[in-house]
Amino acid sequence: MNEYRIKISVRNNLILDAIEKAGYTSIQRFCRDKNISASGVTALIALKTPPIMRCGSFSSIASQLMEELCMLPTELWTAEQLTMSLKHNTSFRNVGGEDLQLSSDEALKLVFDREKEEKVAEVLDTLSPRAKKVIALRYGIGGGEPLTLEQVATVFDLTRERIRQIEAKAIRHLQITHIAEKLSNL
Amino acid sequence: MFDLVSTHPDIETQAQRSAQLLAAVISRATADLMERPTTVERRKRINLNEDALSSLIFFFGKNNERFKNFSRLIGMNPESFLDRLETINSYDAGNGNKFTGSQLRALHLRVVWYKMRRGAEAYA
Numbered sequence: 001m002n003e004y005r006i007k008i009s010v011r012n013n014l015i016l017d018a019i020e021k022a023g024y025t026s027i028q029r030f031c032r033d034k035n036i037s038a039s040g041v042t043a044l045i046a047l048k049t050p051p052i053m054r055c056g057s058f059s060s061i062a063s064q065l066m067e068e069l070c071m072l073p074t075e076l077w078t079a080e081q082l083t084m085s086l087k088h089n090t091s092f093r094n095v096g097g098e099d100l101q102l103s104s105d106e107a108l109k110l111v112f113d114r115e116k117e118e119k120v121a122e123v124l125d126t127l128s129p130r131a132k133k134v135i136a137l138r139y140g141i142g143g144g145e146p147l148t149l150e151q152v153a154t155v156f157d158l159t160r161e162r163i164r165q166i167e168a169k170a171i172r173h174l175q176i177t178h179i180a181e182k183l184s185n186l
Numbered sequence: 187m188f189d190l191v192s193t194h195p196d197i198e199t200q201a202q203r204s205a206q207l208l209a210a211v212i213s214r215a216t217a218d219l220m221e222r223p224t225t226v227e228r229r230k231r232i233n234l235n236e237d238a239l240s241s242l243i244f245f246f247g248k249n250n251e252r253f254k255n256f257s258r259l260i261g262m263n264p265e266s267f268l269d270r271l272e273t274i275n276s277y278d279a280g281n282g283n284k285f286t287g288s289q290l291r292a293l294h295l296r297v298v299w300y301k302m303r304r305g306a307e308a309y310a
Binding site: 113114115116117119120135139140141143146168171172174175176 | 200201203204205206207208210211214215218237240241243244247252253255256259
């Protein structure tokens, strides 16, 4: 069974939208113009640091950000992010972890689908160009609707039966590709 | 042929088509195992069919990772599938499956032949 490494990044869209509304397309440029630490703002956007410190006051970066954007804290952070960071930083991270866990199902499905397509592309590469095209057309791989034997036969100017034979041979070929692999299994 | 994937509702089109191809590989291998054996094969209880041999290697070979990978990708448990292939025989015809007695008999003959051959190799 393969092991997967999934990178999921969570971002604060409220801050990103606010910066965009202020007329900036780049966080770096915004920070340079407003003289704010870019790494601090990035950490806030990535929810790596909470806007409120343990003492209960806003961090200097968060305060600067609110000042420059002329926005209230509730407009830049959700109530959940603000209240949780007030309790303890670690609880904030724990909740983040749960969110990641939930969304990782979707991410896994995406990875699974992608792996399926990659696997098919990988095994199709072992076929001859003609067999590969026949399989691609018959199953609609790589775009387009799956075609019937008759339609594929028209494309190749061959008979329907010949296309069926090519398809069957190609599918058998996909079972065990290399002769060495075949011999080692005997 | 078996339709293992088209009923999955939430699968993307390309992924579904890829899954259909992977399922076609497995179903073709199974169908090859059910090919009618020749008289010599039946009398001597051996397999001389090259396509069936490829299928046996695909399913039961020492390195059957490809089959396991394909099965996993179409959402099928490879172990239970292999167990079923090993245990199914002609008595199961019409009993919840659409295969005929002769097809299942051919399958059983080939699986038993391959297992005995592998067993003899291991013993030697």
